[in-house]
Amino acid sequence: MPDVTTAGVTTTDLYEVTMALSYLQERMEQPATFSCFVRELPPDRGFLIAAGVDSVLDFLTRFRVGLEDVEVFAEALRQPVGELAPLLDLSFDGEVRAVPEGRVVLAGEPLLEVTAPLPQAQLIETFVLNQISHQTAVAAKCVRCVLAARGRPVVDFSLRRTHGTEAGFQAARLSAMAGFAGTSNVAAAYAERLPAVGTMAHSYVEAFEDEETAFTAFARTHPGPVTFLVDTYDTESGVAAAARVLHALDRAEGAAIRLDSGDLGALAVRARAMLDRAELPQVQIVASGGLDEFAVHDLVSAGAPIDVYAVGTRVGVSADAPFVDSAYKLVAYDGRPVMKLSSSKVTAPGCKQVFRGRGCRDVIGLADELPPAGTVPLLETLMRDGVRCAPRTTLADARQRLAADVADLPAAARAIRSPVPVEASVSAPLAALTEDVRRRIERAVLAPYGHYA
Amino acid sequence: MPDVTTAGVTTTDLYEVTMALSYLQERMEQPATFSCFVRELPPDRGFLIAAGVDSVLDFLTRFRVGLEDVEVFAEALRQPVGELAPLLDLSFDGEVRAVPEGRVVLAGEPLLEVTAPLPQAQLIETFVLNQISHQTAVAAKCVRCVLAARGRPVVDFSLRRTHGTEAGFQAARLSAMAGFAGTSNVAAAYAERLPAVGTMAHSYVEAFEDEETAFTAFARTHPGPVTFLVDTYDTESGVAAAARVLHALDRAEGAAIRLDSGDLGALAVRARAMLDRAELPQVQIVASGGLDEFAVHDLVSAGAPIDVYAVGTRVGVSADAPFVDSAYKLVAYDGRPVMKLSSSKVTAPGCKQVFRGRGCRDVIGLADELPPAGTVPLLETLMRDGVRCAPRTTLADARQRLAADVADLPAAARAIRSPVPVEASVSAPLAALTEDVRRRIERAVLAPYGHYA
Structure with missing residues (x-):
């Protein structure tokens, strides 16, 4: 995977600095562990997908605070550059344990844990959250489209409405990881070796005198299988023109028509009938236009004769859940487990591991626990002493892992409408530690000020 | 504005190629005009804001298809490189007319019109939509936050959950254009000369033995005004600790506390009372944590004693409307006005202009019409023969334009809940042309295939 995010160390929230x-x-440079997790799943999600980890590792590999960065920091803090000297040359030499890209993850499970001297582990927070959050959200959305299509190919047309080109590139990669059959994004297809797909726009048809002339010219340029967009003026006249051109040029093999507006299910039925009557049963129907997993589910359930689903905007921005409730929380410092108590945002202390059983029945435990029988640990050590210690994830590996994990989920978690999330349980040692730390905090921090309660 | 989007010409949908x-x-290189507009406003939006135009002009300035790009295109199309020779060295030498950044725009109004030889004007489509769509959505969301805060400062904390770092940078810039008082994004603050703002995280408090120790250390590092995060364990104990430290170190001037969880309105009331009792009336209260314009509106309406609103995730991704229904449509080719007729997506033909009257009462007309009395044209020629012919928009200019336009909107369009969008009207010449072109298409394209209707 190429590194499309070229952000430097100043791409951070000021408070990290x-x-x-x-x-x-304060000479507080003892090892700290931060845990990155999603507190709760968004509505209509039964699971999440680990994603963005490789972007984080790329960032950490090149992370080093240079003199120019210190100057930027000094201006932001309105302090003399000299005051910021301790930050100069800071790089990342810690450890990263993470769930590899493509695996199913559940609410509350650490996606990634960083252990490093406290200043380093803190300074990288913003980037970690920035990448993990949106990639995880988009990956889960893409998987739901694949599930909704029940075996029919799904392709990515999202680039025109993602939040910038970096997001568009990542959406293409994540859609491939989720099992999409291709992407319209040429740069991403090239970099990730994905099938590039695309047809024609309405403007193409409009630029010619009529549809038949447009389709004929398109076929001349495009020696391979052609797809004609048939709904520029009127879908049925478009299908008729497509049928005539495919026959006239003998180009029916591998050909398709695309429907991009209106009642796609009804139009697909009429287009299919017209194509069959025109003795073009092999010509496929591609549907696009505001599709997401809900629309695909409804079309597939209704038996619409659609062969390929092209999804774009709503999937590339994960429109119904464009963010996840992610957190990057300090869980241990200098050997001491810590936690936050404030209302509704309690975090469990200590370095953690996720133990996965069959059917994604997971136990969140402490990193030094023995795995319960029949489980395997999900977090792997991917970086040690600031150096990657595991091979970079290939898209093929991630895709395979993802498919296996998703297949292993209970059917209710995979449902498109009203999915039932799988809930991870907490191990006895983690529960006991959480209780211990809570009591220690209540004693040490809160009790002296009880009179304010 | 620096150019944060470094995407090249291969960052495009395959079909453009x-x-x-x-x-x-086909030697179809006559001038074509494409119009970029938003068909309908998302729910809970009474207006949109022109944004992303400068990103497009930057892209067009550097646009040139090199040999490496042709190789990428050839692989995507599975054609020999030689077949793609006509694309080599293609650059943009057309004209761009656009609504300058920061102006209010309405549904159906062209944000940008490109006139260039057809292949050029087509090949840039994906990038134009990618930038205009998300920047316009985020800018409108930011403006609504400023309106909801009714004069209280709003700051941007969105970087950690935007869709990548490019989107985060743009969110910071757009929030400043909308009137935010600062951003946590250090790189964006530096590049755009914005106030960088930030406080401390819960992890900071947890890394110390207790809150008082943490606040004391923070004040040592931070010679300027300090903001203490008070809800790591229990908000009232946090406020008490903050008050003691501010008194002990004599640092109350310019100081603030931040509330980040729980019932912000109720906690602010209690925190304000505690601070006042502690003779710290000058200490301000900053609120954060999942805020958007709706939450800010409710807090302000309820009289919550909150001095600064920090908004993040929901604003940076425009969570309730993460995309707009944008289009980039061919409206004229080789002197001939064209349009699309397919269901619910009719586009009006011809090069257009928007004539703005008082109160954002707009008329969408043809580019060569005389402005109706009392109106000014919104679209300006920003690029001619592929070269910028207007000075780059400064953030200060855009911010001023935006404030004036938003102030000029009817109050109902500015409402936070159930806003009433202003609707642009269509000039008589544009309505007549639309009817003419529709009749021509029905005669020429559809009539011959009437038997399919």
Whole structure:
């Protein structure tokens, strides 16, 4: 996977810099562990997909605070550059344990844990969240489209409405990981070795005198199988023109028509009938236009004769859940487990592991627990001493892992409408530690100020 | 504005390449005009904001198809490189007329019109839509936050959950254009000369033995005004600790506390009372945590004693409307106005202009019409012969334009809940042309195949 995010160390929230500087000045450089997880699944999600981990590892590999960065930090903090000297040359030499790209993950499960000297582990927070959050959201959305299509090919047409070109590139990669058959994104297809797919726009048809002339010219340019967009003026006249051109040029093999507006299910039925009557049973029907997993599910359930689903905008931005409730929380510092207690956002302390049983029945436990019988640990050590210690994930590997994990989910979690999320349980040692730390905090931090309660 | 989108010409949908190649082979290089507009406003939007135009002009300035690009295209099309020779060295030498960044725009109004030889104007479509769509959506969301805060400062904390770092940078810039008082995004603050803002994370408090120790250390590092995050364990104990430290270190001037969870309105009332009792009336209250314009509106309406609103995720991704229904449609080719008729997606033909009257009462007309009395044209010629012919928009200009336009909107369009969009009207000449072209198409294209209707 190429590194499309070229963000530097100044692509961060200001408070990371303030805190890192303070830690350095206070000589608080003992190892800290931060855990990145999603607190709750968005509505209509039964699972999430680990994604963005490789983008984080790329970033950490090149992470180093240069003099220019210090100047930028100093201006942001309105402090003299000299005050920020401790930040100069800071790089990342810690450890990253993470769930490899493509695996199913559940609410509350650590996707990634970073253990590094506190200033380093803090300074990378914003980038970690930025990448993990949106990639995880989009990957899960893509998987749901594949599930909705029940075996029919799904392709990615999202680039024109993703939040920028970086997001578009990542959407193409994530859609491939989820099992899409191709993408319209030429740069991403080239970089990731994916099938590039595409047809023609309405503007193409409009630029010619009529549809038949347009389709004929398109076929001349396009020596391979052609797909004609038939709904520029009127879908049935478009299908008729497509049928005549396919016959006239003897180009029916591998050909398709695309429907992009109106009642796609009804139009597909009429188009199919017209094509069959025109003795073109081999010509496929591609549907596009505002599709997402809900629309695909409804069309497939209704038996629409659609052969390929092209999804775009709503999937590329994960329109119904464009973010996940992710967190990057300090869980241990200098050997001491820590946690946050504030209302509705309690975090469990300590370095963790996820133990996966059959059917994605997971137990969240402590990293040093023995795996319960019949489970395997999900988090793997991917970086040690700031250096990758595992081969870069290939898209093929991630895709295979993803398919296996999704197949292993209970059917209710895979449902398109009202999915039932699988819930991870908590191991006895983790539960006991959480209780211990809570009591320690209540004693040490809260009790002295009880009179304010 | 720096150019954060470094995407090249291969960051495009495949069909743009297919079509451009076909046009070149067919010698269809006459001037074409494409119009980029938003068909309908998303729910809960009374207006949109022109944004992304400068990103497009940057892209067009550097647009040139090199040999490496042709190789990428050839692989995507599975054709020999030689077949794609007509694409080599293609650059953009057309004209761009657009609504300058920051202006209010309405549904159906062209944001941008490109006139160039057909292959060029087609090949840039994907990038134009990619930038205009998400920037317009995010800009409108940011403006609504400023309106909801009714004069109280709003700051941008969105970087951690935007769809990548490019989107995060743009969100920071757009929030400043909308009138935000600062951003947490250090790189964007530096590049755009915005106030960088930030406080501390819960992890900072947890890394110390207790809150008082943490706040004291933070104040040591931070010579300027400090903001203490008070809800790591229990908000009232946090406020008490903050008050003690501010008094002990004599750092109350310019200081603030931040509330990030729970019932922000109720907690702000209690925190305000505690601070006032502690003789710290000058200490401000910053609220954050899942805020958007709806939450800010409710807090402000309820009289919550919150001085600064920090909004993040939901605003940076425009969570309730993460995309707009944008289009880039061919409206004229070789002097001939064209249009699309397919169901619910009719586009009006011809090069257009928007004539703005007082109160954003707009008339969409043809580019060569005389402006109706009391109106000014919105679209300006920003690029001619592929060269920028207007100075680059400064953020200060855009911000000023935006504030004036938003102030000029009817109050109902500015409402946070159930806003009433302003609707543009259509000029008589544009309505007449639309009818003419529709009749021509029905005669020429559809009539011969009437038997399929």
